[in-house]
Amino acid sequence: MNSKWITLGGALALMVGCSATNPVDVARLGKTDPGYTPTATPPPGTNADACHAREVTPAVIETVTEQIILQPASVDVSGTILYPAIYKTETRQKIVKEREELWFETPCPEELTPEFIASLQRALSARGHYVGPITGRLGPPTRWAIRKYQKEQGLDSASISIAAARQLGLIAVGKS
Secondary structure, three states, X not given: OHHHHHHHHHHHHHXXXXXXXXXXXXXXXXXXXXXXXXXXXXXXXXXXXOEEEEEEEOOEEEEEEEEEEEEOOEEOOOOOEEEOOEEEEEEEEEEEEOOEEEEEEEOOHHHOOHHHHHHHHHHHHHOOOOOOOOOOOOOHHHHHHHHXXXXXXXXXXXXXXHHHHHHOOOOOOOOO
């Protein structure tokens, strides 16, 4: 029975160790957006008081198989094959597109109120991207519409960016 508690204690220590290396800012969690993971440390070179989302595009890897000739066939003057060519099959993986990680500013969870999301749905609907009912919930149809709208702007993400929210007239544009 003691070994069970030791194992449980070890697992808890491991979990505490993990949370210390990847801290979560609990004060900002509020009503969290499922696609949003706030961190205590924002990405380098960004506004420390803002909330951010991260979009990771995995690397594209292609498996290439080639036949490499080790020894050519031997043919006599009459065209008769004395012995066939010898080949070696070689398989390797090649990175076609590198993994990409993109950070962008996004409304904080406390700003994603049902009223804000309903306004977002209406704005996306007016532009032909959202066809569902105005629910004020950030469900799959709304996320699909956000992704569709932002993809046209060059950001393939289902988390609304501050830039897209400004373009949609949902967040005031600051004075320059």
